Amino acid sequence: AMGLLPQLLSGSPLIVSQIQTLVARAEALNMAGGKEDAITCLTEAKWKLEKVDESADTMSLKAQILSIEGQLVPVFQDAMACFDSALLLNQSLLANAQLESDNDYVIHTLKYRQGVFLLNKGMIQFYNGVATDAINAFTTSASIFQELHSQNSAEYIACQNNIALCQMNLGNYSDAINILNQLLEIVEDNYGTNNPYYAMCLQNYSVYYQCNGQ
Numbered sequence: 001a002m003g004l005l006p007q008l009l010s011g012s013p014l015i016v017s018q019i020q021t022l023v024a025r026a027e028a029l030n031m032a033g034g035k036e037d038a039i040t041c042l043t044e045a046k047w048k049l050e051k052v053d054e055s056a057d058t059m060s061l062k063a064q065i066l067s068i069e070g071q072l073v074p075v076f077q078d079a080m081a082c083f084d085s086a087l088l089l090n091q092s093l094l095a096n097a098q099l100e101s102d103n104d105y106v107i108h109t110l111k112y113r114q115g116v117f118l119l120n121k122g123m124i125q126f127y128n129g130v131a132t133d134a135i136n137a138f139t140t141s142a143s144i145f146q147e148l149h150s151q152n153s154a155e156y157i158a159c160q161n162n163i164a165l166c167q168m169n170l171g172n173y174s175d176a177i178n179i180l181n182q183l184l185e186i187v188e189d190n191y192g193t194n195n196p197y198y199a200m201c202l203q204n205y206s207v208y209y210q211c212n213g214q
Contacts (some may be wrong), residue, residue: 012052016061019045019052023064038193040071056093060110063089064104067117083121090114098162108148115144131166138163152190156199157183164204168211180204 026041042065049065052058063086070082093109097103122137137193142159149156158182167176187197 010044015048016057019048019058019061021066022048023061026068027064030071035072042068042072056096059089060092060113061115063087063093063113067120070124071120076124079124080121083117083124087114087117087121090117111144112148115148115155116139118144119155119162122159124163126162126169127164131169135163135166138166152186154197157186161200161204165207168208173208173212176202177208180208 009054011094012151022045026038026045027034029038029041045061045065049058064087066082066089070079070086073079073082080106090110090113093174094114097106097110118141122134122141125131125134125137137158142163145155145159146154160179164179164183167173167179169207184201184205186196187195187201192198
């Protein structure tokens with residue numbers, strides 16, 4: 001797709017399509033550990049973004065770029081600034097969509113993206129030792145995913161799992177084990193015991209027991 005699109009470019013819609021491809025590629029590369037290649041894709045995407053008129057689509061792409069940059073920049077404060085800008089921009093798009101559009105898919109997508117942005121922000125906060133702020137991000141994210149799907153969804157389970165890890169990090173072991181017990185019940189009832197979610201629960205139980213010297 002990246003090789004063919006330059007041959008087809010003849011206007012903003014196709015440039016936006018190329019930016020979408022670059023952003024998707026950057027996200028995939030980041031997940032696969034290709035940080036430098038992801039940054040290269042984002043740099044090109046931002047350069048192309050400057051060449052098209054502002055629209056809901058381009059604003060959405062800018063929010064996605066900011067969120068990915070938040071996961072890549074080395075300075076914590078810069079990462080938080082990226083996430084805050086992404087969340088603010090996405091929230092603005094969501095508010096406009098709710099006022100002007102009856103397109104449930106667009107509204108659902110923007111809400112889901114807000115949850116993902118918060119989840120990723122919480123992860124960076126957790127890894128940088130700001131567990132209390134991370135809990136706030138994970139809690140809000142979990143509420144969004146519960147509204148969109150249910151508490152049985154993989155995204156909700158991931159948020160609650162991260163909250164448990166934060167509580168252990170803060171020494172709140174009773175809160176952590178209560179969350180883990182609830183998660184284990186959800187996973188067993190909905191996914192069984194032969195899946196990555198169940199393995200994640202067991203792994204976190206081991207962290208809990210280790211922290212308690214058991």
